[in-house]
Amino acid sequence: xxxxxxxxxxxxxxxxxxxxxxxxxxxxxxxxxxxxxxxxxxxxxxxxxxxxxxxxxxxxxxxxxxxxxxxxxxxxxxxxxxxxxxxxxxxxxxxxxxxxxxxxxxxxxxxxxxxxxxxxxxxxxxxxxxxxxxxxxxxxxxxxxxxxxxxxxxxxxxxxxxxxxxxxxxxxxxxxxxxxxxxxxxxxxxxxxxxxxxxxxxxxxxx
Amino acid sequence: xxxxxxxxxxxxxxxxxxxxxxxxxxxxxxxxxxxxxxxxxxxxxxxxxxxxxxxxxxxxxxxxxxxxxxxxxxxxxxxxxxxxxxxxxxxxxxxxxxxxxxxxxxxxxxxxxxxxxxxxxxxxxxxxxxxxxxxxxxxxxxxxxxxxxxxxxxxxxxxxxxxxxxxxxxxxxxxxxxxxxxxxxxxxxxxxxxxxxxxxxxxxxxxxxxxxxxxxxxxxxxxxxxxxxxxxxxxxxxxxxxxxxxxxxxxxxxxxxxxxxxxxxxxxxxxxxxxxxxxxxxxxxxxxxxxxxxxxxxxxxx
Numbered sequence: 134x135x136x137x138x139x140x141x142x143x144x145x146x147x148x149x150x151x152x153x154x155x156x157x158x159x160x161x162x163x164x165x166x167x168x169x170x171x172x173x174x175x176x177x178x179x180x181x182x183x184x185x186x187x188x189x190x191x192x193x194x195x196x197x198x199x200x201x202x203x204x205x206x207x208x209x210x211x212x213x214x215x216x217x218x219x220x221x222x223x224x225x226x227x228x229x230x231x232x233x234x235x236x237x238x239x240x241x242x243x244x245x246x247x248x249x250x251x252x253x254x255x256x257x258x259x260x261x262x263x264x265x266x267x268x269x270x271x272x273x274x275x276x277x278x279x280x281x282x283x284x285x286x287x288x289x290x291x292x293x294x295x296x297x298x299x300x301x302x303x304x305x306x307x308x309x310x311x312x313x314x315x316x317x318x319x320x321x322x323x324x325x326x327x328x329x330x331x332x333x334x335x336x337x338x339x340x
Numbered sequence: 341x342x343x344x345x346x347x348x349x350x351x352x353x354x355x356x357x358x359x360x361x362x363x364x365x366x367x368x369x370x371x372x373x374x375x376x377x378x379x380x381x382x383x384x385x386x387x388x389x390x391x392x393x394x395x396x397x398x399x400x401x402x403x404x405x406x407x408x409x410x411x412x413x414x415x416x417x418x419x420x421x422x423x424x425x426x427x428x429x430x431x432x433x434x435x436x437x438x439x440x441x442x443x444x445x446x447x448x449x450x451x452x453x454x455x456x457x458x459x460x461x462x463x464x465x466x467x468x469x470x471x472x473x474x475x476x477x478x479x480x481x482x483x484x485x486x487x488x489x490x491x492x493x494x495x496x497x498x499x500x501x502x503x504x505x506x507x508x509x510x511x512x513x514x515x516x517x518x519x520x521x522x523x524x525x526x527x528x529x530x531x532x533x534x535x536x537x538x539x540x541x542x543x544x545x546x547x548x549x550x551x552x553x554x555x556x557x558x559x560x561x562x563x564x565x566x567x568x569x570x571x572x573x574x575x576x577x578x579x580x581x582x583x584x585x586x587x588x589x590x591x592x593x594x595x596x597x598x599x600x601x602x603x604x605x606x607x608x609x610x611x612x613x614x615x616x617x618x619x620x621x622x623x624x625x626x627x628x629x630x631x632x633x634x635x636x637x638x639x640x641x642x
Contacts, residue, residue, distance in 0.1 A: 136381065156382075171454075201406045203442040213442060214397075214406035219488045219521055242579065243488075243520040264386050265488065265523040265579055266612040267393035268406035288456035289446055303385060305581070319580060320519050326575045327516045334570060336509050 140300070144192025145237035147257045153306050155315040159261055160302035164279065164295060165240070166190060167198045169218050171291040173226045175283060180233045187282040188295055190234040197223060197241030199290030201268070202278065210278040212296065214268030217242040220260070228252035244307050244316035254312030261304035274301035343624040345426045351618050351626040352434030355482040356411070359616040360403045360443045362632035363394050365642050366550040367527075367588065367613050374525060374578075374585035383583030390578070390611055399635040405612045408444040409484035411435045411466035414545060418475035422622050427478060431468055435460045444484070469541070478620040479629075481548050489522035489610040495536050496604040503602035504563075507532065511567050511590070512574070514606050520580030523610035525588045527551065528571070531605045533595040539605030546591035547609045548617075555592055564590045578611070588613075 136156060141149055143163030153159065166188055168176060176186055200215035220241030223230075227239070227249045237258050239245070242265035253259060263271060275296045282293040307315035331338040363371075371394070375387040397404040413431045417424060436459045438444050448462040449455065460466070473479075494514045498506040511528060531542035554561035567590040577583035588611070597603070620626040633640050 199406060199445065201403050201408065201442065201445045213400075214403040214408075214445075216393075216406050218407065219491070221521065242523070244580070262520075262579065264389040264393070265520070266405040266407075266486070266610055267389050269397035269400065269402050269404060270389055270393035271406075272402070273396060288449075288458070290456070303389065305382070305385075316520065316580060319582065320516075323516055323519065323574050323576050323580075326573065327512055330512060330570045330573050331509065333573075334508055334566070336505060336512075 143194060145194070146192065150237050150257055150259045151310050153259050154309050155306050155313050157306045158302065159304040159306065160300045161194060161238070161304060162299050162301070163193070163297070165194045165196045165298050165301065167196045167200065167294040167296070169197055169199055169291055170222055171287050172283065172293045173223050173230055175287070177226060177229060177233070186234070187293065188280065190236045192235065192237050194238040194240055195236045196296070197239070200294060202289060202294070210281065212272050212275045212278060215271045215275060216266050216268035217263045219243045220245050224249055231256050231258055240304060244314070247314070250308045250312045250314045253308050253310055257310045259306050259310055260308035261306050263302070263304055271301070274298045343422055343620070343622050345423060345430050347624045347626065348423060348427055348430035348620065349433050349437070351620050352431050352480070352482070353437055354628065355480065355616040355618050356434050356438040356484070357443045358628065358632055359482050359484055359614040360408050360438070361401050362398050362634065363404060363612070364550070364615060365631040365633065366552060368394060368633045368642065370551045370588040371525070371611060374588070378583050378585055380577065380581070380583035382581040383577040383585065386578035386581050387585065394633065395640045398633050398640045403443060403445070404614060405486060406445060407486045407488065408447065409486045409614070410447060411444070411460055412483045412485055413466055413468045414481040414483070414548060415468065415470045416473045416479040417470055418477045419472055420476035421478045422476070428468055431466055432461050435466050447487070469545070476622050479617070480620065481615060481617045483548065483615040486523070486610050486612065489526065489608050492518040492522050492606070492608045493540065494606040495540060496606070497536065498602040498604055500597070500600070500602040503532065503604070507604050508567065510604055510606055512570060514608070515571055515574065515576065515586065519576060522608045523579065523612065524576055525578055525585045525611050526608040527588050527613050528567070528590045529607045529609070530590065531593045531595070532597060533603050533605070534598040534601050536603050536605070538595050539603040540607065541605070542593045542595060543605035543607045546593045547607065547613065548615060549591050551589040560592050564592050
C-alpha cells in the first residue's frame, strides 16, 4: 500500500476522489453526515417515493456512526464520542444509497463488500476507514453539530447527525473509485497465513 | 452503619463510569507493548490512534468508544450479603444514571418493536449473572460489551474425539472469518462445557481475567499461549491492517462436559475491552479492585 496524505474539504468533486487510491491517508474538513442501519432504510424509503432528504448529500461524506452526544444548557449538542460502526451491515443497501444521494466518501470501519466497491467505481466514490473504537479521538475533530434529524423517531445512535469537522482523520482509503478493495486482498493473505499456522499446529488445513 | 442500596448504586456507578472512560491497566499495557513492537507502519498508525484515543478519553472522562456496549454485571455474592435483590435494583439504577450523565450511549433496543428504551435498561438488561459463594461480601465485575465484537461469537458442538482439534481450528477460523469486524487486537474467550449455553457463558466470563494471567492448570495455560501465538502469526493486525498484533490474549475456561458432548464457546472482545471490578462489604465500605489508566496533571499514567 502507498501512504500518500491528502487534506480535503467538502463538497468533494469527482476529480477529488479519482485521485485517491487504496492505502492513501485523508484528513477531511467540512460536512460529514451520519447514517447507520435505520437511517439508511428510512432515507431510501423517502428517496424511492420521490421525497427529499433533510440534507442534500451530494459531494458530502457519509459516516457510519452512532455518536454519544450531550445536550448543552444552551440547547446545542456536544459530541463526546463518535467512532465508526461496522460498515458491512449496510452492504445490502449502500449501492442504491450512493446512486440516489451522490455521496463521494463513505467513512466507517471493517471495510465493505463487492457490491459497494462496484457502485464506487460506477458513481465515483471512495470508502475510508477511521480507527474503530477511537470515539474520543473522532470527537476531537467534530467542531460542531449543524443539525440532527430523525432523533425522536430513531434515537441517538441511529439518528442522522450533520457534523462540521476539521482535519478528521487519519482516514485510510480501502476502496477507491476504480473499485479496488484493500481488505479483499488483505483477507486472502490472512486466510493463506491461517493454512500455514494450522499446519504448524498439526491441524487439518481444509478450506 | 450498615450497607444501603444507595451505597450499592454509588459503587456500581463508579464501576460503570470508570469502565466506560478509563481502560484497565492490563489492556493499556498490552496495547502499548503492541505499539512498541509493531514494525508495520500502517498497523502502527492504528495502534497510535488507539493509544491517543485512550488518553483523550481518560483526560476528559468521556467514553473511550461511542459504542458503550451492552452492560453486563457478574456477581460473586456471599450467601450472607445483606442486600441481594437490592444489588440487582442498584445495578439497574447505576446504569440508568450513567446513561443520563452521558457515560453510556442508549443501546437497549426492543427487538420486536425497535424501540430504544433510552436508558440502557429493558427486559434482562443490564444482564446480571449471579454466582452464590460463601461469606458476606459482594465481589462484582462490570463489563460494557461492544456490539461489533459480539459478531464473531461462535458455538461448535464437537464430537468429543475431535474436541481439541476443533477448538484450535475454531479459534483460528473465527478470527480469520471475521477479520477486522470485532476491532482487533482482540481478547478471545474460549470455554468447553456440556451444553451450548454453559460454554458461551463461561467464554464470556473468561474475558474478565486480566491479560497475561494464565489459567492455573498448566495444560490449559499452555493451550492459551499456543493459540495466542498462532493468532499473532495470522498477519491480520489492528483493524485488519496487518502486522503482528492480532490478539492481546486468549482465555480458556471449562465446565465438566457430558460423555457425548464437547461444546466449545468462542467469544471476542475488542481492543477497547472495558471492565471494572469492586468489592462491597456489609458495613457499607467498598472499593474498586481493578486498576485503570488515570489522568494526573498533564498526562495519563498507570
